[in-house]
Amino acid sequence: MYCPRPISNGMKILAIETSCDETAIAIAEFSGSKNRPKIKVLSNIISSQVKLHAEYGGVVPNLAKREHQRNLVPVLLQALEESGLRGKRKSDFPREVGLPKISAILEREPELFRQVTKKLLLLRPPKIDAITVTYGPGLAPALWVGVNFAKALAYLWEKPLIPVNHMAGHLYSAFLQKSGIESYQLLVTSYPAIALLVSGGHTELVLTRGHGKFRILGETLDDAAGEAFDKVARILGFGYPGGPEISRLASYAVAPRKIKLPRPMLNTKDYNFSFSGLKTAAFYLVRDFGPQKTKKLRPLIAKEFQDAVVEVLVKKTFRAAKEYKVKTVLLGGGVAANKKLREELKKALQKELPEAECWMPEPALAGDNALMIALAAYFAGKKKAPNRIGANANLKLC
Ligand code: KG4
Ligand code: ZN
Secondary structure, eight states: OBOSSOSSSSEEEEEEEOSSSEEEEEEEEEEEOSSSEEEEEEEEEEEEOHHHHHTTTSOOHHHHHHHHHHHHHHHHHHHHHHTTOOOOBOSOOOHHHHHHHHHHHTTTOHHHHHHIIIIITTBOOOSOSEEEEEEESSOHHHHHHHHHHHHHHHHHHTOOEEEEEHHHHHHHHTTEEEOSSSOEEEOOOOSSEEEEEEOSSOEEEEEEEETTEEEEEEEBSSSOHHHHHHHHHHHTTOOSSOHHHHHHHHHHOOSOOOOOOOOTTTTOSSSOBOOHHHHHHHHHHHHHHHHHHHHHHHHHHHHHHHHHHHHHHHHHHHHHHHHTTOSEEEEESGGGGOHHHHHHHHHHHHHHOTTSEEEOOOGGGTSSOSHHHHHHHHHHOBOOOGGGOOOOTTOOOO
16 A cells, blocks of 8 residues: 555544654544645644653653553543544454464563553454554664554554654655644645755755655764754753753844854755764853853853754755755754744745745644654555564664
């Protein structure tokens, strides 16, 4: 099953995302045609572990695994409830047939197995057409929980399974636009398109010439953009995640002052990025200022750092956009919530490629969520036999 079109009008996809520190499940119904796709978001639940990981200054993989195991079943039940798809309990399920298989699939997730047997085994299968799950890239222990859960559900409910690349999810998140308080519409992309994907683990410039056709033009050689935001926030004395904090601080910066940070790889001919040197420059700046002066100048440092990251990202995106004569510029990933980045991309579009379009997810859907995984499955997913699906922490978009 390749899904650029609905198999039937009203194709319901249940999506699972556990690549990092959000346990997310969404159910979306797709209809219409390839050229006029429609979406109804039936539920979109994100259970964040961010407070837990904040204590450690970043995401702890095994802690994330434990939390996903605890959260998946309650989040699934909530998603089914909200979408009106929660089936009644049935008493005729041949337990003895299903249990050994499910127990084998969830061998390494005993807590999840316990909850599945207690809460899901006797539930009538919901009326969905496919299950999709993020299988990489991400934190291996976290990804495995989602993948194994999806396999167990696919087996239990006899549904097809579509593995999806997390970065494809971020790319497709830009296709979704709010059209009312609770309603969304899908945009029809004009290709070729260039996608700037900026998250905590990745920074990529991707050329796409159609659904599921991706070519990475460039990526970060060291820290990802979101990672740099997180690290500089820590240097300035803030917790994880640092991106929103830097962005907030930068908005307080008033008078221009001579704080200058480098714009790494701004003028290199390739489409790669590097943010580690910028982070180190911020570190030395703060060290030289000392705690008192740093505290006073925090908004200005945050602003200069943010300006540096945004300038490099925008400049390289538009150089690529022009070289490949794209019709659409897409933005995705947690850093896509950054106001300055969103504004500068729109400005650059008007100035440099006014005939093209620029799409970005609403800030609430820029970070990890399962709705974007449903979208990627619908537009670019391929069904795969469950026994051939495994988590791949270093999965590439291609
Ligand atoms: O895509 P995402 O939710 O998770 C990964 O796949 O990594 O991205 C999380 C990253 C974090 O590094 C976070 O600091 C950053 O996105 N982020 C931001 C903002 N909101 C989240 N970075 C800059 N400005 C923001 N407003
Ligand atoms: Zn992400």
